[in-house]
Amino acid sequence: MPSWLPSIPYAASDPGGYWDPVTSTINWCEEDYYATPYAAEIVNTLTNLLFVYLAVVGIQSCRRNGHDTIFLVSFVGYLLVGTGSFLFHATLKYPMQLVDELSMIYTTCLMCYATFSYSRSRLFSVYLALFLISLAVFITLYYHYLQDPAFHQNAYAILTAVVLLRAMYVMESTLRPSLKQSEEKHRIREGKSMNERQKEVSRGYDRRDRKILGMMWSMIGCGLSTFLGGFLIWHLDNVHCQRLRGWRREVGLPWGILLEGHGWWHLMTGTGAYFYITWGIWLRHCLNGRQEEYDLVWPTLWSLPEVVRTKQVANGDLKHDGLKKQS
Template sequence: MPSWLPSVSYGAPNPGGYWDPVTSTINWCEEDYYATPYAAEMVNTLTNLLFMYLAFLGVQSCRKNGHDTIFLVSFIGYLLVGMGSFLFHATLKYPMQLVDELSMIYTTCLMCYATFSYSRTRLFSLLLALFLISLAIFITLYYHYLQDPAFHQSAYALLTAIVLFRAMYVMEFSLRPSLKQSEEAYRVREGRSMNKEEKVVSREMDRRDRKILGTMWTMIAYGLSVFLGGFYIWHLDNKYCLLLREWRRELGMPWGFVLEGHGWWHLMTGTGAYFYITWGIWLRHCLNGRQDEYDLSWPRVFSPPEVVRTNKVANGDLKHDTSKKQI
């Protein structure tokens, strides 16, 4: 550690933390109770505050902009993930581990319902809801029986992949002008043709949808890259744990906090999950044909995006909020 850079020595881990004994089935690379007796893993605990902040933004956005209720519930589930993880890493207690890990499964099931139930019959939606509830119960009970974190991680990864690829498929085939059924083709089959003004409007709508798709793919690439990047850092944290602990102690606090890989996992996966729910909201509005009623506000790369309602003006045109850059 450079002598001119101030730091605080880590000191010995406290064997008698406030929440002792540890009852969770998994522990992480961050040393226990080295900074305070009231939080087993300080960095892993505090990085969950990002979940709570983004969940608050998401809930407020849903209420303010009139997004579907399923997304409001999803953001509440996202909040529970952050709170559960906060309590788990602070205490390393098994019940808190279940709150953390199972809330991830339940929130993903909610997004699965939002993705697969769209424009389906009420009977299909009911059967899907019953299936997902049964699946969540099965994962809960079987995980409690196995107490193997690998099972939870595999179930979560599989559910997430299914929902993500299904949503991308729906996005492409519902918005891509070359793939979706065009209004002109429909009118031809009906024995009618579009007049010149209608063709102009149709071309404008196609340009609008191509622009929206481009931004959506940028959003997906950004969110997925951040999410997978967090997973990779977590993998390195597990693989090189002993070496990283040595480096942290050499650096001292707070510089050693930068090498807490699981903390980066929280920050990056929390960001990626927020991007995914926001993308789902925007996609739902587009599927409902309301592209002109909502915009994606994403003023900076490192700022959280938000799907915002546009304001109507008297002549029927749309007046956009220009206080933020719309992309």
């Protein structure tokens, strides 16, 4: 550590704290109680405040812009994930571990329902809801029986991959002009034809949807790369824990905080999950044929996207050019 850079030495390893003893089945690479006796892993605890903040932003946006209720519920689940993780890392207690990890499963099941139930019959939606509830109960009970974090991690990864791939397929098959069932093809089958004005309107819709697809893929790229980047850092934090702990003690505080990989996992996966839910909101409006009524406001790649009602809709005028990206 350069002598000109001020730092504070770490406290003695595991001095004990308010929530002792540790009862969780897993303990992360951040050392316990080195900063305060009231939080076992202070960085892992405080980085969850991003979840809380983004959940509040998402809930307010859903209420203000009239998004579907399932996404409001998803943001409430997202809030529960952040709150549970905050309590888990602060206490390292097994009940709080369950709140943290199982809320991730439940929130992903909500997004799974939103993805697979769209435009399906009420009977299918009921059966899907019963299946997902049963799956969530099975994962809960089996995980409690095994108490093996690897089971939870694999279950969460599989659920997330299924939901993501399904949503991508629905997006492409519905919005991609070359894949969707166009009005012109429908008219040809019925022995009718479109006049020039109708063809121009149809081409305008196709141009609009191609722009929307481009922006959606940009969102997916940003969100997924952020999420996977967080996963990579999480993996390295687990594999090279002892080396990282040595480096942290060498550089001292507050610089050692930058080497807390699990904290970066919270920040990056929390951001990636927010991108995913926002993408799901916009996709749902497009599936409902309401592209003219909503805009994606996303000023820069480093800002948070939000789906908002267009000014024309707010003023009672539905005439709108489609996609709008503010700069």
